[in-house]
Amino acid sequence: MMNLRQVEVFHAVMTNGTASRAAEVLRISQPAVSKAIQELEREIGFPLFHRAKGRLIATEEARLFFQEVASSFAGLIHLRAAAARIRDFGSGEIRIACHSALSTTILPKVLRAFQLRHPDVSITVQARMSSVVKDLIASGRFDVGLAADEIDVTGVDATPFIEQRLVIAVPADHPLAQRGVLHPADLHGMPFIALAPEDTARRRLDGVLAARGVMPKIVLETPYATTICAMVQAGIGCGLVNPLTTEPYLGRGLVACAFEPAIRSRSLLLLPPDRRPSRIVADCIEALRAFSTVGARRAAG
CATH class of the missing domain: 3.40.190.10 (Periplasmic binding protein-like II)
Structure with missing residues (x-):
């Protein structure tokens, strides 16, 4: 049965031009490369290379097959990159629910600074009434919430975010x-x-x-x-x-x-209960808190 290792060896030979170079890249012996290619040819039912004076010359079928293999490897590269992001930062996306007053004022400035540090992170923002923001966070569907302090905070982790004089x-x-x-x-x-x-x-x-x-x-x-x-x-x-x-x-x-x-307005930062934030979410929270500290000083009076 064709396996990923055989395909990986074929990809390395096609990409690097020779079996010896493919062996170096894969850190295996050249006979192991030849064996994997032979096994793959038996599995797929057609020759991939002509052998001439110790060299492997790709057949037309091999070139067609390589187009499909290269497409699959592009997907694998994407998966490896996604795994690296998750390993280093947690989820590659962040979901934020925010009440209207902050969704068009503080949040765009915070997210601009956040995006400069994490350009590949997907961001979803919903501007909703504070009671809906609370429900989205309590259900775990969103990672971070900003809501006015009139809500019942049962079922969420709520901390003061910013206070401003209206x-x-x-x-x-x-x-x-x-x-x-x-x-x-x-x-x-x-x-x-x-x-x-x-x-x-x-x-x-x-x-x-x-x-x-x-x-x-x-x-x-x-x-x-x-x-x-x-x-x-x-x-x-x-x-x-x-x-x-x-x-x-x-x-x-x-x-x-x-x-x-x-008359002052107070906003709360909401997080799902009993869930440790990923590194991406933690970085976003840090950016929000940094801005709220500056905003609190500006709003003092």
Whole structure:
């Protein structure tokens, strides 16, 4: 029966031109090369080489057969490379689930730095609501998650990731845009684009406003900070958002104003429970934590 060793010897002879050179590459004797070729010829039923004065001259059938062998060896080389990546780093892919506010702000910057170190790693990213992010991590379908802190963390390994002071996004032509710092009374009766009711930041803002008898006019609700920014840019109203989310909109119809008293947003880093991260995943986590440390310093205030 034809075996991989016989095919490997044939490949070495065709690639290196002579049996003696193939023997050197394979670190076997030249008689062992000749024996393997003879056995392969018996198995496949046609000659691969003409023998002339101690030399092996490939037949036309051998050249056709070599095309198929070379294709198979390319697959083996790919498998060896994949095995090396797994040996050195773990899985050759990483799956990240992230809530909206960070998926368009922090995550692209982190993944750019990560990709420069690991250009061959396949990356899958899904931007989902924080509750869905948690479920994807708890089920083990994704390797790393970033979620807002309103979720129930049962079933995941959750640690603090980043905390930021939120801002009020205001249309550039709105009277409040010139204030710089806004207070609860400034929002009374104003068209307001609110985060979803379950969002922790929304609940914190609601508590601050209720304590002062302030009632903005909620014209739209959405769980996504990027959607709030787009609506603010369109002039629909104001909204409470992560300052990083406003960056692409600043100077393009949107102004970010500080808010007093401070309302902060906290995000969590989620990992599957009871599973040691591969080296690739660990490196990604390290990159995320490095960025969160820098981001925390920038957001202090």
